[in-house]
Structures are given as C-alpha cells and as structure tokens.
Amino acid sequence: MKLLLIYNLHAGHKKAGKIFNKIKTRFVEKGIELDVKLTEYRWHGIELVKNSDLQKYDGVIAAGGDGTLFEVINGYYQNRGSGKPPIGLLPMGTGNAFARDLDLRTFEWEKAINIICSGKTRKVDVAQFSTEGKIFYYLNILGLGFVADVGVTAHPLKFLGNFAYTVGVFYQMVFLKTFKIEIKLDGKNYERENIFVEISNTRWTGSTFLMAPEAEIDDGFLDVILLNKVSRRKLLRLFPTIFNGTHVNMDEVEAFKARKITIHSNIPKILAPDGELAGSTPVEIECLHQAIEVFCP
Template sequence: MFKLLIVFNRNAGSGKAQQFLPLIKQHLDNKGVACDWLFTESQGHAKTLIAQADLSTYSGVIAAGGDGTLFETVNGLMTHDDHDRKPFGVVPVGTGNAFSRELGLLPSDWEKGLDIILSRQTQSIDLGHVECVDQSFYFLNIIGMGFVVEAGKTTLKIKKLGKISYTLATLWETIKLKKHRIKVTIDDVVIDDDLVFIEVANSRYTGTSFLIAPDAKIDDGLLDVIILEKISRPKILRLFPTIYSGKHVNYKEIQTHQAKKITIETQAPMPLMPDGEFKGTTPVTITCVPSSLQLFS
C-alpha cells in the first residue's frame, strides 16, 4: 500500500500555503492516496516531528512548504538509520522553493509536485553535511556566508512582498557592500583573502530564481563552491542581473570550484545560512554525503 506522511507548514509563503491545503487534500483523495498529516507549529518543529515519527508504514515522507520546511524535514529524516529512511518528496507552497527548481517546479506548483511523487520514481541524491564547533546538520540546497547572509536577513524583513523580496534585499545590501578576511580550503586548494561571499551548493538555485551554481548536480558526489572576491559597487550592480542566467561565473571576481570537502576559517565567528535558514557559525567543515537520500523525481 502506497502511503505518505506529509509535513505541512501552514505559515510557508507568508501564510499563503494555507490556501493550498484543501486543494492538496482533495487531489490526493481523488487519487486514492492514503496520507497522514503533521502540521508544524514553530521553527524546528518539522525536524522534531519526523525524528520522532515511526516511518515503518510509509512509502514516502513529503515536505509541503518552502526551503526551510525541506531543510528541517531532511534533517529529521537523517536522524533515522539508512534502512529506515523513506524517499523524500517536495510540494512547493513557500516563497522561494529554490530546491524544487531541480524538479522543474516553480513556487505554488503543488499539483505538479504531487504528480511527481505519485509517479513513485526516485533517484539517489547527495546532501551537504555541516560541522560547526557546537552543532552539525545537513543541507539539501546551499549554504552561504558573508554578503548572502546579510541579504538573507533583509529578505526575512520584507518576505511578505513575495518573490521580489530576494531581489530587493540583494540590491539593498549592495549599497553596504562589505568584505571579510576568510581562509577557505577546498579539498587541497587554499584561499586566504578578502572575500565578499562564499556559497557552497548542492543544487543550482538560490532565492527563487538565482542560478548561483549553474554546473551543480544533486547526484554527482560533489559540492560546488562559488566565491566572490573584492569588487566595486558599480561592478557588482552590473554582475547582479547575470545571476538569473548563471553568467556571473564569467566575471573575473568570481571563483568556482567543485569539491568533496570545504573548511572555512574566519578571524571572528561569522554566521551561516543553510537553505535560507540562519544556523551555525564559522569555523566550519562542509562535506558532501553522496547518495544519502532517495528523492521522488
């Protein structure tokens, strides 16, 4: 029997996700799919719900929300032993839903997301693993530091504006452009310089439609590293629109690498942003965990 455990975040998409709930339930009823529902009540709740769940009777665990809901659900799944871990599915009803772009899904493509899940086809995908001084966790999509964290904080303040909030926040933070002394070791390559940001990506997109890591693949056993070196404000304003197409990687101030392990050290602890969440600080070790999750695709 095909049965799903669905984690639903009513607050995703600044509360707009709630309007999709009856539509999703009706669609699944029409398809004759058995489901149990878990509703998140606070930040971190999805991880707790899945970590505590008995998954033995389910064919898949589904995250319905934004990238934060996916992040928490995946971290809950990874608390289970390999043989107990169920395939993971995505129903995008959040603001950004960057990871869902890997499945050809845009925000609010809930019906297409369900149809992918109901096809019952899966693929093995990689995760990133993050080890900080005081905590460790996994990420599905991307982890960043520097400029991207500041832009993320600003986005949070104006998130009710919807998808455009990511663009507006990035433009605003460009005005206050800062660089940081950072030492990053990418496998055997060492960079010690003043940098604007570092992004370590498992998948291609961030925000909603920023093609930050155009060569990233979720099943290649590698993480893509994108580094922005010192750059003038006028030039970053010219660079910014090219992120939508991935052509920013052609700028000489952008470095790109692929690696299995990345370590980052800073003079003072700097905050990290995994999958749009604010969690962890430097120093940090980031590794690729190949084929660690089955994804409905």
C-alpha cells in the same frame, strides 16, 4: 501508498494554507493514505520528522519552501529508525530552489503530487555541515558573507516574495565590507578577501538566482562560488547576471567543485543554509554522495 506530510500552512505568504484542503483531497483521489503534521514554529518540522516512525510510510513529503525542506531533511537524519522512505516535496514557499532542479516551479502542487504518486525516485547528494558543535544537512545551498546578510534582511520581508531578496541585496550593499577567509577544498588551501561564499548542491538559489550553473544534484561534488573583493558599482553590474548564471565569467568570481570544504574567517560570519540561519564560521562541509532518495519526474 501511505505518506507522512509535513505541511507549512504559512508558506507562500499563507497561500499554502488556502489550498490545504484541495491538496488533501487530491491525494485522497489518488488513493493515498495521509498522516498530516502541521508545522507551528521555527524548526518544528525537525521535531516532527525526528520523532515519527518513518518505517510506517512510503514517503516523507515536505510541503512549503526551502526552509521546510531543510527542516524535514534534518529531522530525517536525526531520526534513529531504519528503513527510511524517499523524500518528496510540494513547492509552496518564497524560495523553491531544490524543486526547480527537479523541474518543479512554485505552487505546481498538482504536478508534484503526480510525481510522488508515480513512485519514481532517484538518489541525490546531501551536504552535511558542522558548526558550533552541531551537525546539519541541506539539499540546496549554504551561504555566508553578503548572501547570508541579505537573508537576514529579507527574512522579515518574506511577504514581498522573491522581491524580499532584491530589497536585501540593495540594503546590504550600503554596508558592503570584505572579510578574509581561509578555505580548504579537498585538501588544497586558498586565502581570499571575500564578499560571499556559496556552497551549492543545486543550480538555483531562491528559485530565481542561477548561482551555480554547473551544479548537479547527484555528481558527488558541491559547487563553491566565491565573490572576491569588488566595488559597489561592479557589484551592481554583477547582480543582474546571477539571474542567468553569467556572473561566473567575471574576474572577481571563482567557481570550484569539491567533496570536502573547510572555511575559517577573520570574523565570525553567519551561515545561511537553504534560506535559514544556523551557526557561524568556522564550518566544515562534506558532500554525501547519493545519500538520499527523492521522488522525481
């Protein structure tokens, strides 16, 4: 087996860099031939995968967090070659939401290597979204509104781990404002005064928030979670419930499933796919059913 390993040494507060040699050694012990390419700056992973001859490999592995996986997936789709291999991941970032849907926790790299080396795969859905004249892809979530604003606040605080997102929540709560959206779900229109929108392929967000408890990564649908107008006090009560997914039972929260989604807002809202920041509303999102193979348990 020959693998292309896209590795983010800075993932997990640079812990990924400290175990880099251990990981390479373990792959060698498993008889795996590795081509290692290190990411050096934001979205470098997209370039590395886009410009690689993927036909040479039996798998493309994203070693880092959800952001690294986002880069690998987008480079994979921008690559014009044919016969592309499955995707694998070593979960070593601040957030590893997609990994959790594969029953992998942060820094379970030995378990992840065993999964990859087993060669077992499954087909999963991919979300495609169009914004500002560009097309992107993601495997996990796309958020806008409060959740994206939290991401903006949390980004420079990633050294705090998942606590960075908690800090972001309370900081953004001070400036909480609603905005108006028009959202079309498989041809049906809705208008809402909104706090946030999450378009989820996976159940988890940031590996600790059970944002979309009914989501499945291969069912051909994206799960749409809307938080509509709510007071700061009610939002404070809602926040802890996202850890166990019971927020979807609140009156101010709506949950839908859809294949195609279009969102317009009365003011441009930043988009946060897989913890990254890319584009703004209006946005069109589509579920590509079982469009990619991933190594799985």
